[in-house]
Amino acid sequence: MVISVSGRIQVRARTDDALLLTSSWRVGKLNITANLWQSIELVLQLESFIDTTTFNNGFESARVFCLDANDEVKEAKFSDKTAQFFWQCLRATAVTGPGVDCVVRLVVPLQSGYIVRSDIIPLRLQDLECVKTVTSFADPLQTFAGEGVTCSDCSNLEPLFSAAAAGLILNVSSTDTELESSTIDLELENRLSLPWILPGPVQHKTLVLVDANSADPAKGGNGSGLYLAAQALGIKLVVLDNANHWLEEPQYAHWREAFIPTRLTNPPEGDLTEILLKSIKAYGKPIDGIITFADSYWTYIADAAKQLGIPTAPKEALRTATNKYLTSKYVGHEAYRASCLDEALDIASKNDLPYPLIVKPCDGWSSEGVSRVDSFDQLTTAIKAIDESRHGSEFVMEKYCAGPEVDANFVLLDGEVLFFEVCDDLPKSADTNGPSLGSLNNFHELNSVYPSALPTEEIDLLRNSFLDTLLKMGLKDGIMHLEGRVDRSSVDYEMENGILDLHPRKSAGSEPASAWLIEINPRPLGMTGSQIVESTYGVDYWGLALLIAVQDRSRVRALSHPFKNGPQYHCIMVFIPADYPSSCEGLYDSEDLCADLMSRRKDLASHISRSGCFVKRGQKVPHPSTGVHSFLAYFNVFSRKSRHEALQLAKEVRDEVRYSFK
DSSP: OEEEEEEEEEEEETTTOOEEEEEEEEEEEEEEETTTEEEEEEEEEEEEEOOHHHHTTOGGGEEEEEEOTTOOEEEOOOOHHHHHHHHHHHHHHHHHOTTOEEEEEEEEEOSOEEESSTTHHHHHTTTOTTEEEEEEOOOTTOEEOOOOOOGGGGGSHHHHHHHOSEEEEEOOOSSOHHHHHHHHHHHHHHHTOSOOEEOSOOOOEEEEEESOOSOOGGGTOOTHHHHHHHHHHTEEEEEEEOTTOGGGSGGGGGGOSEEEEOOOOSSOOTTHHHHHHHHHHHHOSOOSEEEESOGGGHHHHHHHHHHHTOOOOOHHHHHHHTOHHHHHHHTTOOEEEESSHHHHHHHHHHSOOOSSEEEEETTOOTTTTOEEEOSGGGHHHHHHTSOHHHHOSOEEEEEOOOSOEEEEEEEEETTEEEEEEEEEEOOOTTSTTSOOBTTBOSOOOOEEEESOOSOHHHHHHHHHHHHHHHHHHTOOSEEEEEEEEEETOSEEEEEETTEEEEEEOSSOOSSOOEEEEEEEESSOOOHHHHHHHHHHHSOOHHHHHHHHHTTOHHHHHHHTOOOTTOOSSEEEEEEEEOOOOTTSOOBBOSSOHHHHHHHHOHHHHTTEEEEEEOOOTTOBOOOGGGTOOOEEEEEEEEESSOHHHHHHHHHHHHHHOOOOBO
């Protein structure tokens, strides 16, 4: 509905009442979408901008007055969050100058209840081209009356902002404002097509987290997403980890309800269950769930949960899922387990092993210690590459499947698939058709492409086969991150014009394709991988994992809805692994390589959703030959046009990275 209500604004200094800025405003549209929310279009235009110094001090230093049609003046009162946003709007008018519109959208819920997570609107509007800024006004678990704004309310700014859950500042041009306005309407319908307001009553939850994440955000770690999700969901975290962890520091106190110093080792000690129970008892208050994101702790979590009367997956299911030998045997692979080199050589001598083989630790992660072995002579090198101090002594030897590799991720609740997606893991340097990257010859992640380009029938094959395995194993709830391949796939990777991608096989075999399971992780994929799913589909795995752990089924179902129109773009996670001559000391000798690239190549920067550099100048980085996989950085590179363009951009980003070691 197009309406025409307008007014004027004065901004005055709080100290001496000096006039800083005058602006006009008008309400242009008042739209209702499916009786779920209201979108209010507010247009501001600068009239005069007088005092830049005081204005730049921030909204705390000023007062805002609204003038009605009769020039009657009334001071506008906003909450802290809406005041911050309104100040951004005024600053935007000051930047664009007189005569240029600052177009704002306010989103008002039309259903009564509580918000599923306080940042749901910014989360769902990530990388939306027509939006410059998104700000949530909501607090965690805030309730809304569901009463919309009427035309009569539009004569005053205060009721518009107080009713809204979020505000958007749009990217607009002077060419076709009507088209831009229609575009944001369609995108809001696409992205907010989930029940983001739920009926009460609100239930506050407390969750025990075992292993806080070892990467300090102040030192390049990316674990903050977990804690920010918990905050937005209104979940209180009781964290159990070793004393002197970075999360104990005062600046992170708001991220957790409590921190209980707890002895954790990896591999874990046999009495870990008793250690966990003792720490939970020390907390002394009721809890609603217990969770970890460290695979080796899951069986102990199951034991502790059983004694606490908290639902969790069966211990045996978790033990099988988190041990790569047991997983392989469970799905029928011909796999062999050994604990030392002599035992492995004996097995290889007595059995007709199907070379090429994969050798990998039973309790490994991040593809560390994983090697492709093409002959008996290569076994010794592969086994010596496993770091027993990190992954234990047991390792598995099994057939190498040469089919296209994928990550397959499930959101499961009561055995039902609420969300499922597959991404393509492009060949690593150890694959026969993988790239050659300096001295790297392993299974270090390089490029993960979302969504997958596998044929639909092969994606369905993966879904059905992997889901059947999970359910038979007893894993019916949780975020399940599986890695696998398609054996005898109808497609394979080929290089075409310098771009490696899937193409139909030139000579298709007679045997049908089958799903080859590599491993099961009863947790979300890494934080960077989850970020790319979040921006591509609108689904946050880490937040869902927390909700599943506290049995908040309503919000799990609500937040498992992807965008109505599917993935918003093709996106590639470009990993930059550490690689340097073994003669170097391994000291990183550059600044932030992500910031460097984006400052040099602004054309590429416009296609990068997120990025992060994990190292700082002077930091010691393990050499790849040690078996430790060290990432220097990552880039999430996207294209709204095509997968091919995304791959081209990803290649260019990798080629443009600059760093050095000494």
